[in-house]
Amino acid sequence: MESERNIRDGFKVTIVGIFINIILIFLKLFLGFLGKSKALMADGLHSLSDLVTDIFVIIGLKFSSIPKDESHDYGHGKIETFIVMVIGAILFSAGIIILFSSIKSIVLIFKGVDLKQPDPATFLIALLSIVLKEWLYRYTMVVAEKFKNQSLKANAWHHRSDAFSSIAVTFGILFSIVNKKLVIMESFAAIVVVFFILKVSINILKASFEELTEKSLKEEEEKEIIEIIGSVEGVKNPHEIQTRRIGQYIAVDIHIEVDKDISVENSHRITEKIEEKLLERFKNKIYINIHVEPFLEGEG
16 A cells, blocks of 8 residues: 555655664764864764654654554544654754853853864764765655655754754864864854754744644635535535644544435535545545535525
């Protein structure tokens, strides 16, 4: 089945991410320590948060793909939403840690503390990180778009934020190596990137919080659903629409009116046509609940 193949693709891209992150964590933390580069060590910490989120994504893919059962009528999609929120929180925390670490270094420099220049090898590691993390972002995003998986998208942005962080670290290390007086640039560069990291994490947290609190779909999305339902022959006055997101799925409750003189069988056929159109539009990732009411002249 296509859904099973997509899940396998999701697992595959995440396992690749885990493997790359383990390598980068070791190189950044170990060589950052030996090479006297706080920025690279901070970047290693960010990669460590990437590894944690990869693990959460694996858990999310495992549980969110479980079909609905007797105690979960709408499946297990909220697990994915929770995982996305955890990723956002980890990303935000990593940004704050990098921010304070960089500020601390700047304060020490202004106090006259002589910070050592980073080793040239740290520059090469930071450069390697940019290449690997940007590739991993693109690879993960392709699978996420194909799968329509929000946790994979969030993780892809986490990879890109790590690439952005490494860009700043790379230039900061380069300036610090070229001129000892420019050691402070390593910390300034990291601070600039932190703001990008925090922006992405806040957007992720906001979106997942809205879903967990049952926020409705956007007005234009609800309008489209009403238009699709209204286009079905026999449907009159679709109203009282209620919507929400459940992981990759959306749930729609709506009232429609039909001619009061038609049979129950014909009313049922009308609802089936509505379901067919909505399932086609949303690629079967929709729960539909339709309330049928009689259409009364003068009250529609």
